Amino acid sequence: MSLLIYAESAEGKFKKVAFELASYAKKVAETLGTTVTAVTVNISDVSELAKYGVDKILKVNNDKLAGFTAKAYADVIKQAAQKEGAKVVLLSSTTDSIYLSSLVAVALEAGFASNVVGLPVSTSPFQVKRNAFSNKAFNITEINTAIKVLGLAKNSYGIFENAGSATEEDFNPTIDENDFGVKVASVEKGSGKVSIADADIVVSGGRGLKGPENWGLIENLASVLGAATACSKPVSDLGWRPHSEHVGQTGKPVATNLYIAIGISGAIQHIAGINSSKVKVVINSDPEAPFFKVADYGIVGDAFDIVPQLTEKLKAFKAQHS
Amino acid sequence: MKILVCISHVPDTTSKINFSNGDSEFDTNGVQYVINPNDEFGLTRAIWFQEQQGANVTVVNVGGPDTEPTLRKALAIGANEAIRVNANPTDGFFVAKQLAEVIKNGGYDLVIAGKESLDYNGGMVPGMIAGILGSNFLNSCTAITVEGNNVNAVREIDGGKETVNTTLPLIIGGQKGLVEEKDLRIPNMRGIMTARTKALTILEPVDAPVNTKAVKFEKPAPKSAVKLVAADNLDELINLLHNEAKVI
Ligand SMILES: Cc1cc2nc3c(=O)[nH]c(=O)nc-3n(C[C@H](O)[C@H](O)[C@H](O)COP(=O)(O)OP(=O)(O)OC[C@H]3O[C@@H](n4cnc5c(N)ncnc54)[C@H](O)[C@@H]3O)c2cc1C
Numbered sequence: 285m286s287l288l289i290y291a292e293s294a295e296g297k298f299k300k301v302a303f304e305l306a307s308y309a310k311k312v313a314e315t316l317g318t319t320v321t322a323v324t325v326n327i328s329d330v331s332e333l334a335k336y337g338v339d340k341i342l343k344v345n346n347d348k349l350a351g352f353t354a355k356a357y358a359d360v361i362k363q364a365a366q367k368e369g370a371k372v373v374l375l376s377s378t379t380d381s382i383y384l385s386s387l388v389a390v391a392l393e394a395g396f397a398s399n400v401v402g403l404p405v406s407t408s409p410f411q412v413k414r415n416a417f418s419n420k421a422f423n424i425t426e427i428n429t430a431i432k433v434l435g436l437a438k439n440s441y442g443i444f445e446n447a448g449s450a451t452e453e454d455f456n457p458t459i460d461e462n463d464f465g466v467k468v469a470s471v472e473k474g475s476g477k478v479s480i481a482d483a484d485i486v487v488s489g490g491r492g493l494k495g496p497e498n499w500g501l502i503e504n505l506a507s508v509l510g511a512a513t514a515c516s517k518p519v520s521d522l523g524w525r526p527h528s529e530h531v532g533q534t535g536k537p538v539a540t541n542l543y544i545a546i547g548i549s550g551a552i553q554h555i556a557g558i559n560s561s562k563v564k565v566v567i568n569s570d571p572e573a574p575f576f577k578v579a580d581y582g583i584v585g586d587a588f589d590i591v592p593q594l595t596e597k598l599k600a601f602k603a604q605h606s
Numbered sequence: 607m608k609i610l611v612c613i614s615h616v617p618d619t620t621s622k623i624n625f626s627n628g629d630s631e632f633d634t635n636g637v638q639y640v641i642n643p644n645d646e647f648g649l650t651r652a653i654w655f656q657e658q659q660g661a662n663v664t665v666v667n668v669g670g671p672d673t674e675p676t677l678r679k680a681l682a683i684g685a686n687e688a689i690r691v692n693a694n695p696t697d698g699f700f701v702a703k704q705l706a707e708v709i710k711n712g713g714y715d716l717v718i719a720g721k722e723s724l725d726y727n728g729g730m731v732p733g734m735i736a737g738i739l740g741s742n743f744l745n746s747c748t749a750i751t752v753e754g755n756n757v758n759a760v761r762e763i764d765g766g767k768e769t770v771n772t773t774l775p776l777i778i779g780g781q782k783g784l785v786e787e788k789d790l791r792i793p794n795m796r797g798i799m800t801a802r803t804k805a806l807t808i809l810e811p812v813d814a815p816v817n818t819k820a821v822k823f824e825k826p827a828p829k830s831a832v833k834l835v836a837a838d839n840l841d842e843l844i845n846l847l848h849n850e851a852k853v854i
Contacts, residue, residue: 354733354743378764379746379761379762380763382729383745385733386731386734386736386737387743389699389734389737390702390734394817395699395817395818396698396817396818398728399728413824415727416726416727417617417724417725417726418619418727420825421625421824421825421826422824422825422826423726423820423822423823424821424824425818425819425820426820428816428817428818428819429817465772465773466742466744466771467771469758469768469770469771470768470769471763471767471768471769472767472769473763474766477765479764479766480765481764481765482765484853485853485854527783528762530782533619533643533724534619534643534782535782541853542847542851542853553619562853563847563851563853565847566832577832578829580851581833581835581847582832582833582834582835583834583837583843584834584837589837590840593840594840594844597841598844598854601844605848
């Protein structure tokens with residue numbers, strides 16, 4: 285028995301979530317008195333995983349898996365879990381990993397807990413803490429099956445080095461043609477821009493910015509910080525910004541290190557989606573805006589004055605600290 | 607085309623979240639229930655298929671009798687019929703198992719669920735149904751068209767989107783984008799009247815293992831008060847973000 289993680293990658297490189305998952309897995313494995321095995325898909329140099337405590341790496345290399353196909357990937361993870369006799373399978377909470385997690389759980393007849401935050405509350409019975417009610421509460425879930433699948437909430441644990449050495453092994457799971465019923469025709473990615481899912485910092489604008497012509501304010505600040513840009517729901521409903529930037533309970537979730545809200549009132553549905561961000565800053569002209577109740581730092585004032593000044597000052601700060 | 611739309615009955619997004627019975631149960635006191643927003647986008651797209659392509663739309667919920675007003679609302683919006691599986695939706699797999707049974711017996715071509723429900727946020731039901739039935743599955747689906755058996759759809763991915771081709775039978779986890787916000791429908795009087803006469807079938811659940819159970823709930827620790835920084839002292843904000851919060 286060991287603990288299995290799927291170390292997610294894109295374009296031949298591990299995603300940051302893979303290192304967070306490995307760090308988390310190491311700690312859980314210690315509690316359970318076992319080791320961490322990672323399964324990787326089409327990565328030639330996997331050595332980086334060893335830095336975060338992975339003991340064994342199953343390397344899958346197969347051209348059929350060149351593009352992400354949820355069913356086929358889920359099948360690979362299932363076979364890896366069976367080969368290793370894994371009792372706990374850990375997955376991330378990226379869009380792709382969420383897509384395949386439930387398939388893995390059903391295939392392994394495993395109980396599945398998604399949105400897990402923190403280490404297991406107890407290992408016997410096996411209980412984990414999960415985000416629920418759109419970050420307004422936590423739910424302690426007990427998993428009663430022999431095999432357990434956990435989805436770790438993004439940015440909820442952190443990345444910790446735990447240098448060791450990992451053995452590497454080529455793994456050739458059976459690839460089932462029936463797993464390719466959904467075929468990708470084309471992929472569109474915003475080029476050169478940080479995505480909300482991957483960003484450490486998100487700069488978000490609301491209706492207080494008055495119109496799409498003022499978004500230069502948000503973009504300039506974001507570019508100085510290497511941040512992704514986001515917006516409140518009405519801003520995307522009004523067509524000022526694309527829907528892909530809508531964050532909140534009915535939009536994208538944000539769990540970043542720093543979330544800067546500009547001209548956003550802080551409605552309950554907005555906060556629900558961004559509340560797992562570690563540090564929140566609000567800039568709003570109305571001192572009564574509800575966002576001030578959930579923010580760590582706040583500035584009361586006119587965004588049109590403050591944001592350009594802040595951008596200039598951060599530029600100088602960055603120049604000094606790089 | 608036979609479409610099944612899975613409807614989750616969830617607290618309105620403005621609800622205060624409290625727990626009762628020693629923090630072991632969600633406190634429904636004073637809570638208004640609505641159609642889960644992700645499911646509402648899916649339902650509206652299903653009605654589009656009904657109106658434009660003659661599809662037949664059934665809505666289904668796994669829940670107690672208290673969820674019937676939510677199903678009636680879906681009927682008032684335009685669904686042809688409703689099914690309620692009479693059981694407490696204890697965990698994602700239990701619900702998926704019930705829905706898979708309904709799908710098997712009903713011969714649905716397209717199953718539209720929401721990519722997650724806004725109460726437990728599990729995000730697992732559509733994928734589990736697909737896992738149980740072995741059908742094609744697309745999650746985070748933001749657009750879908752069907753011609754004959756062929757499906758063209760869009761999936762949101764981190765940082766972009768991908769267009770996919772697949773075939774029926776298909777299960778999707780849907781979200782905003784399936785229709786625009788402005789296309790969501792509020793039931794009108796005629797809809798509400800006809801909904802009363804539409805069939806709402808009650809089915810008893812099939813056996814399913816109890817894989818997981820919610821044993822307790824907790825509320826987040828109260829937050830410390832915001833630190834206000836004067837608008838003419840932006841250096842202080844940078845200092846705090848750098849030295850105290852350590853995020854820049
Ligand atoms: C079912 C449902 C789901 C929803 N889901 C979401 C969701 O996922 N995400 C979301 O964001 N919303 C969601 N909403 C909408 C939400 O209720 C609010 O309406 C929305 O978040 C408000 O957006 P806003 O803060 O940009 O606009 P407003 O509430 O209009 O706030 C604008 C703010 O800008 C400030 N302001 C104005 N001028 C300036 C200035 N010059 N400088 C600085 N500040 C200024 C104002 O003081 C005000 O606080 C949902 C609503 C419902 C009913």
